[in-house]
Every structure is written in C-alpha cells, then in structure tokens.
Amino acid sequence: MAGRIVRDDVETLRRQADIVRVVGDYTTLKRAGRSFKGLCPFHTERSPSFHVTPGDNFFHCFGCGASGDLYDFLQRIEGLDFPEAVESLARRVGFTLRYEELSARDKQALGQRTKLVDVTKAALAFFREQLYADEGAVAREYLKERGFGREDAERFELGYAPNAWDALSLKLRDQGVRAEDLIATGMSVKNDRGGLRDRFRGRLIFPIHDPGGDVIGFGGRILPGLDYGDFEPPKYLNSAETPLYKKTRVLYGVPQARPDIVRAETVLICEGYTDVMALHQAGFGNAVATCGTAVGVDHLRSVARYAERVVFAFDGDAAGVKAAERAWEAAVELADSAGGGATLELRVLSLPAGQDPADAVREVGADGMRRMVDAALPVVPFVLRHRLADADLTTEGGRTAALREALAILGREPDPDLRREWARTEVAAGIGLAYDFVARSAARQGIELDRHQGVATPATRRAPAAERTGGGGGGGANLDRAQVQRERDVLRVALQHPELVPDEWYELTEEDLSHPVARAVFATIQRAGGVGVDLPAIVDAADDDDLRTTIRGLAVEEEPVPVDAETAAWRVRTLVAQRVEADARALREKLQTLHHQRDHDELIEVQRRLATLEQRRRALTTVVEDDGAVG
Structure with missing residues (x-):
C-alpha cells in the first residue's frame, strides 16, 4: 500500500467512473426510466429489484436493502476494504491515483516491500514462461493427468521451476536483481561456495498472493518422472518465512475466490493447492487452501472479513480430523480475543477415508459435492463423533472416560442451546446413556445444560x-x-x-x-x-x-x-x-x-x-x- 490516497482523487474517480459498466460485470442491467434494473447480485431473486442510477452514481436493492455508491458496491461484492475498492476501481478504468506524502520510515518500509514484490513478480514471470517451454512438458503432462487444462493453469498463474540448481537465480541476476533481494524473498539460498542456488527446482509452481493480489510466495510440487539425484525431496515445498510471506496468515487462492466467497457468504477451506483448483473447476469458486500449515487464528480473522460461514474440506483421515479440531480451537481463540464478537459458523465436510477434495469432486461430480457441502456437520458434532468412534464403549470404564472427554469438548461450545442439543443427540445417544445422567455429570464439571440462557442466532437480515x-x-x-x-x-x-x-x-x-x-x-x-x-x-x-x-x-x-x-x-x-x-x-x-x-x-x-x-x-x-x- 502506498499511503493514504489523495481525497480529491477519490471523489474525482467516483464521479468519472461508469457505475453501470462496473455493476454490469456482475449482473445484467436493462434501462428502466432514469435508472437501470436487474437481478440483485447480493441475494437470490426471480424478479429484478436491483436499481443502478448512473446520474447520481449509486445502487439500491428493494429486496435485500443493499445500497450505496460504486465504492460500496465493490467493497461488498469483492470483500474489499475502502482503499482496496478505490484502487481496484482505478485499475479498472485506468485512473492514476495520487498518495499523500509519507514519513521517512513509511517510505523506507514501502520501498522495501515494493522492491521485494518486484522480485517475486519477476520470478513468477520466469516460472510461467518455463511452464510452456520444452522442459515444462513434464509439468503440463502432470496437470493433464490431474484433469487440468491451460485455462486452469492461467487462472491460477501456474508455473514450472526447471530442474537445475540455479536457473532462476541466474535469470534474475541477469535482469539486475541483487543477490540479497533474492535471498530476502526466499527465491534463492547461498550455496557452499558462497554463490546462489534456487529454492524451487523441478517443481510445478503455485504462486501465493496476498488479498491485494501481490505475489508474496510460492508453493512447489515435485513431478513424477524427474530425476532429483541422490536425495528424496519433500513432495511439497513452500516459500520460507520472509518479510512478505507469513504462512500462518496466508490462504492460497483468495484473490480468485473472494468474489464467490462474498456472494455465497461461505468459504470452503482445503489443505491442497490442487484441491482448490479442482473445486473451482467444479463450480466451487469460494474454495481456498492453507499453505502447509494448520488453520490458525489469523487465517480465520482474514476470512471473517468476507463470510461468517466456514466449511472445512480436509482429507478424510485422522490428520484431517485433527486439522478440523485445531481449526475449531483457533475459532474459539478468535471469539475469545474479540469478546465473543468475531463468531464464525464452522462446519466440516465429511470426506470418504483416504480421499481429498479433488478426489471426491471427481468421483461424485459437482452435484454430489454440492450435496456433501450442504450436509457438512457443525464442527462440535463432527469432533464428538470422531472422538466417540475411537472410544471403547464396551466397558463401564471406557464409557466413563468417553463421557468425560465428550463433556470437555461440549463445555467449549458457547451457545447453551447447542450444548443442550448436542448433549442429547451426540453424547447421550452416542455413548448409550440417559440424558439426565449426562446433564448431572455435566453439572459436576461446571457445564450447564438445562438452564436456558437464550438462543444464539445469526444476525437477522434487514427488512427490505x-x-x-x-x-x-x-x-x-x-x-x-x-x-x-x-x-x-x-x-x-x-x-x-x-x-x-x-x-x-x-x-x-x-x-x-x-x-x-x-x-x-x-x-x-x-x-x-x-x-x-x-x-x-x-x-x-x-x-x-x-x-x-x-x-x-x-x-x-x-x-x-x-x-x-x-x-x-x-x-x-x-x-x-x-x-x-x-x-x-x-x-x-x-x-x-x-x-x-x-x-x-x-x-x-x-x-x-x-x-x-x-x-x-x-x-x-x-x-x-x-x-x-x-x-
């Protein structure tokens, strides 16, 4: 970000931009008197109630109450904050924005970030070029075998890192990039002789962007058929932590998925890059992925800007269950840190054992995957069922231990009505105990089940x-x-x-x-x-x-x-x-x-x-x- 945008430019851009043309990219508009009319892009409707008035540069929906100017529209439809909306509109119409004078420290920080982003952009250009060169045939073949074509590769800006020690380093050094900047971005590391070697070699490359669209890091997958020498490299390799790339804060595919996340009011979080691509290919454009790390508080804080409903689509194995539990713990921590205000509705997609989302969508198709997403379990029942499935319920001691563990999980659910419901349907029924016994056991652990404390409900939609x-x-x-x-x-x-x-x-x-x-x-x-x-x-x-x-x-x-x-x-x-x-x-x-x-x-x-x-x-x-x- 280049500092505060000059206010006069914000207003000039607002007046000059064609709101009908911009909004028309998201819904079909037809003239109706002084305004234009179409189906609202923010809610499902059969009769158009969405109006755009070009003369006064605003939109209004009589169905859901959405209303505002062009910046409001972009913020809502794309999940942007205000400066991002202004910059996005400026890019669309070719308007050059000016920024207020920065302090010396801000200029230095901005200059450093800009310099590093320029390096990652140059690296991406090299990788994308190599994907379509002769040596990139092995990567193209892998994509074809996984069911991805050139359109998918272009959408996610995929590339290929040649299977050589220093192909990228030499290329960028020839372009004038300093060695210290290559190291600072994690693109290169020092070799034993004090020179440079590439971090990514012989890999299909997945660029990782920040929400604003800047390339900040990469993920790379080894490819079948390549000779990696005497060592066995990890299947996936991500950028090292750099001033640009913090894996605990970054989700793969956010720029591509953000509009669909906002429209669906739901984000689908996976664990793999190709999972995201397969889901997008099947019509689930709201899918993103973690970058080789568990879902954490910062990840959830990021997606909470765009949607309140999160569906985890993790692999259907023990590791996937554990990942769902860690994500729930992160959500509880996020809610606690926000005083309960940053609540998210968490659900878990139950995948067949041994399958990842890409496997599942290819097996059941888009309609089958949609039914699976709709049937995703709330995270607490999901965790309870998997814990009880692993418990020994054939003995008194096993049932007692299972009840103690289940109540500990249940006690972390903040909604008393949901605690009571799941105590009945998941714990009592799952273990084979009377509900009254479960309630008394919960009370001894300080967990209230039967004292009504009000139903926690999602925010009601505003009246039209x-x-x-x-x-x-x-x-x-x-x-x-x-x-x-x-x-x-x-x-x-x-x-x-x-x-x-x-x-x-x-x-x-x-x-x-x-x-x-x-x-x-x-x-x-x-x-x-x-x-x-x-x-x-x-x-x-x-x-x-x-x-x-x-x-x-x-x-x-x-x-x-x-x-x-x-x-x-x-x-x-x-x-x-x-x-x-x-x-x-x-x-x-x-x-x-x-x-x-x-x-x-x-x-x-x-x-x-x-x-x-x-x-x-x-x-x-x-x-x-x-x-x-x-x-």
Missing part, C-alpha cells in the same frame, strides 16, 4: 427497504398508513423530480411530517442545501447508513403513476393544507374558551387569524381540485 416507511426507525407503528404514504410520495418527488417541486415546499418544516424517518429524510435534504441539490450531497449529509439506504431507495423507487408538475404540486400542497387545517382547528378550539365581552379583543384577533387560515386552506385545496388531482 420497501417494507419500511423510510428505512427503519421506531415511532411509526401507530401512524396513519395513508398519511405515511403521502409523506413518502412528497419526499420521492423532492428527490426524483426537484424541478417539479412547487413553491409551497419552502413552507414545509419537519413538524409537518408525522413519521420520524420522513422527518429525518426531510431534515437531511434541508441540511444538504435544500431540494435540487445533487443526490450524492444529500446522501453524504445523512446521519447513518440506514438513513442513507432510505434516501437512495426513495430516489429510485418507481412511481405508481407518471409524475408531472400538477401531481407534484398536489402532493406538496396537501401536506401544507394539512398543517393549515391543524392550525385552524387549534384556533377554533381556542374560540370555545373565550368570552365575547371579557376577551373581546383577543376573540376578534383569533377570528381574524382563523379567517386568514380558512382563506389559505381554500386556496390550497382549490388549486388541488382545479389541478384535477383529486376527485
């Missing part, structure tokens, strides 16, 4: 914006629905057709609107500069995201009838007339309290004011009737 009077907020439940709709109609005119708004608009105040959200929208319009101000300025003036979503929704909400100047005038004047009638009603009530002699002067003044209001009311309603807007 179209179902909310103005985007949420309390206070509207007892309001007259027709009145609420009238207020909504007036605000929609103000946002969609400001040129049609009559002079009476300027008489309105917040008090003339009954619904709290309608008042908030009105106040936001006024705070932004009044009716006719560009919509982005009004959205920016909103107090929170809910209000911003409401305003965007009103700005693209379809009108039930065509709106012209007469219709717009009728809507606004109706609200003004209601206020005038309310004032007149208050004066008539006051007249009932005045004495014709004692309060003579005040009575005359009230009558005068009442006459003025009645005249004003008649003028407003007469205009309405003359306009033909009411029957």
Whole structure:
C-alpha cells in the first residue's frame, strides 16, 4: 500500500467512473426510466429489484436493502476494504491515483516491500514462461493427468521451476536483481561456495498472493518422472518465512475466490493447492487452501472479513480430523480475543477415508459435492463423533472416560442451546446413556445444560427497504398508513423530480411530517442545501447508513403513476393544507374558551387569524381540485 490516497482523487474517480459498466460485470442491467434494473447480485431473486442510477452514481436493492455508491458496491461484492475498492476501481478504468506524502520510515518500509514484490513478480514471470517451454512438458503432462487444462493453469498463474540448481537465480541476476533481494524473498539460498542456488527446482509452481493480489510466495510440487539425484525431496515445498510471506496468515487462492466467497457468504477451506483448483473447476469458486500449515487464528480473522460461514474440506483421515479440531480451537481463540464478537459458523465436510477434495469432486461430480457441502456437520458434532468412534464403549470404564472427554469438548461450545442439543443427540445417544445422567455429570464439571440462557442466532437480515416507511426507525407503528404514504410520495418527488417541486415546499418544516424517518429524510435534504441539490450531497449529509439506504431507495423507487408538475404540486400542497387545517382547528378550539365581552379583543384577533387560515386552506385545496388531482 502506498499511503493514504489523495481525497480529491477519490471523489474525482467516483464521479468519472461508469457505475453501470462496473455493476454490469456482475449482473445484467436493462434501462428502466432514469435508472437501470436487474437481478440483485447480493441475494437470490426471480424478479429484478436491483436499481443502478448512473446520474447520481449509486445502487439500491428493494429486496435485500443493499445500497450505496460504486465504492460500496465493490467493497461488498469483492470483500474489499475502502482503499482496496478505490484502487481496484482505478485499475479498472485506468485512473492514476495520487498518495499523500509519507514519513521517512513509511517510505523506507514501502520501498522495501515494493522492491521485494518486484522480485517475486519477476520470478513468477520466469516460472510461467518455463511452464510452456520444452522442459515444462513434464509439468503440463502432470496437470493433464490431474484433469487440468491451460485455462486452469492461467487462472491460477501456474508455473514450472526447471530442474537445475540455479536457473532462476541466474535469470534474475541477469535482469539486475541483487543477490540479497533474492535471498530476502526466499527465491534463492547461498550455496557452499558462497554463490546462489534456487529454492524451487523441478517443481510445478503455485504462486501465493496476498488479498491485494501481490505475489508474496510460492508453493512447489515435485513431478513424477524427474530425476532429483541422490536425495528424496519433500513432495511439497513452500516459500520460507520472509518479510512478505507469513504462512500462518496466508490462504492460497483468495484473490480468485473472494468474489464467490462474498456472494455465497461461505468459504470452503482445503489443505491442497490442487484441491482448490479442482473445486473451482467444479463450480466451487469460494474454495481456498492453507499453505502447509494448520488453520490458525489469523487465517480465520482474514476470512471473517468476507463470510461468517466456514466449511472445512480436509482429507478424510485422522490428520484431517485433527486439522478440523485445531481449526475449531483457533475459532474459539478468535471469539475469545474479540469478546465473543468475531463468531464464525464452522462446519466440516465429511470426506470418504483416504480421499481429498479433488478426489471426491471427481468421483461424485459437482452435484454430489454440492450435496456433501450442504450436509457438512457443525464442527462440535463432527469432533464428538470422531472422538466417540475411537472410544471403547464396551466397558463401564471406557464409557466413563468417553463421557468425560465428550463433556470437555461440549463445555467449549458457547451457545447453551447447542450444548443442550448436542448433549442429547451426540453424547447421550452416542455413548448409550440417559440424558439426565449426562446433564448431572455435566453439572459436576461446571457445564450447564438445562438452564436456558437464550438462543444464539445469526444476525437477522434487514427488512427490505420497501417494507419500511423510510428505512427503519421506531415511532411509526401507530401512524396513519395513508398519511405515511403521502409523506413518502412528497419526499420521492423532492428527490426524483426537484424541478417539479412547487413553491409551497419552502413552507414545509419537519413538524409537518408525522413519521420520524420522513422527518429525518426531510431534515437531511434541508441540511444538504435544500431540494435540487445533487443526490450524492444529500446522501453524504445523512446521519447513518440506514438513513442513507432510505434516501437512495426513495430516489429510485418507481412511481405508481407518471409524475408531472400538477401531481407534484398536489402532493406538496396537501401536506401544507394539512398543517393549515391543524392550525385552524387549534384556533377554533381556542374560540370555545373565550368570552365575547371579557376577551373581546383577543376573540376578534383569533377570528381574524382563523379567517386568514380558512382563506389559505381554500386556496390550497382549490388549486388541488382545479389541478384535477383529486376527485
């Protein structure tokens, strides 16, 4: 990252970029009046409720409530943070961003990272070139045997490291790369004579990227048929730890998988590079893999940015079960470190013994794998079943030991309702014990099962914006629905057709609107500069995201009838007339309290004011009737 992006560039890019073209890469859009309409890319729907308004540069879905500008769209669809979204958009449209001045220390750190990334990029270019050279035929043949073609290799930028001691080192040294930088990136190591030798030799190469797309390391697999000399190299070899590459923080395939992870709201974590490729090939584009290490806290913290549901697709053997247990321990640690706020729904895909995900998807096909993913077990029942499968349940001592171990596992589940359910279905039923006995044993270990503490449920989806009077907020439940709709109609005119708004608009105040959200929208319009101000300025003036979503929704909400100047005038004047009638009603009530002699002067003044209001009311309603807007 090159420091903070200059704010003017952020705004200029926002205005210049074509939101219809960018969003159109993710869903088909068709013109519908002032906006474009299509199926929402954020939720499943059959009838299009997703609107994109190019003039004001925003999107809004009436089905799921998703709303925002172009940066919001990219953040949501790609799982990016804000600076990443800005940089991604700039790359798409060829816009050159400027960055604010950095401190000397930041410049040095940035320069060092940039220099090392340049080395890994050069190494990747060499490896990819070698894959399609004559010597790379052995790697291409291996890929073919595994069912992968050139398209798969290109998608994941695969390469080949020649089976020579220093092919890469010599090539990059000829390009001017310093020896110390080759060593710093882990591409080369010093040999016994003080020269350089390549770390990766005679291997199929899998580049590893950070979430931003920079190449930070590599994984390499040996190939059948190659002569590796007198030593037997490890089947897989990954980059050593470097300033760029930290294996406990990196997942393979994130840049390729991120859009599908966000759309599916699920990430599928494997243990092998070819597992990821096979799953992507079968339609599971949300698959990623660890890089030769167990799933840890940093891995889960990374994927939590994109999805709350994690499915582990580990090999169906004892090592795979152990990997699932370690991943669960990492999830518990992550939740504890976040005060319970970073909760993930963890599930485990049960693969046949001896199979990895690539084997399984080729055996059962895409549909069969989809059924397996849908049937993935929550991690606690998965662990319990495997522990009990290994226990001796034929003796009293064995059952007692199994119960003690099962309760220790169960006690780490934070949701009391799930603890109770799994104590019944997995522990009691699995061991063959009465549930009451299991509950009493749990209580002796300090684990509560029967005291209800509330059901932990996922965050509920927000109600569609179209179902909310103005985007949420309390206070509207007892309001007259027709009145609420009238207020909504007036605000929609103000946002969609400001040129049609009559002079009476300027008489309105917040008090003339009954619904709290309608008042908030009105106040936001006024705070932004009044009716006719560009919509982005009004959205920016909103107090929170809910209000911003409401305003965007009103700005693209379809009108039930065509709106012209007469219709717009009728809507606004109706609200003004209601206020005038309310004032007149208050004066008539006051007249009932005045004495014709004692309060003579005040009575005359009230009558005068009442006459003025009645005249004003008649003028407003007469205009309405003359306009033909009411029957």
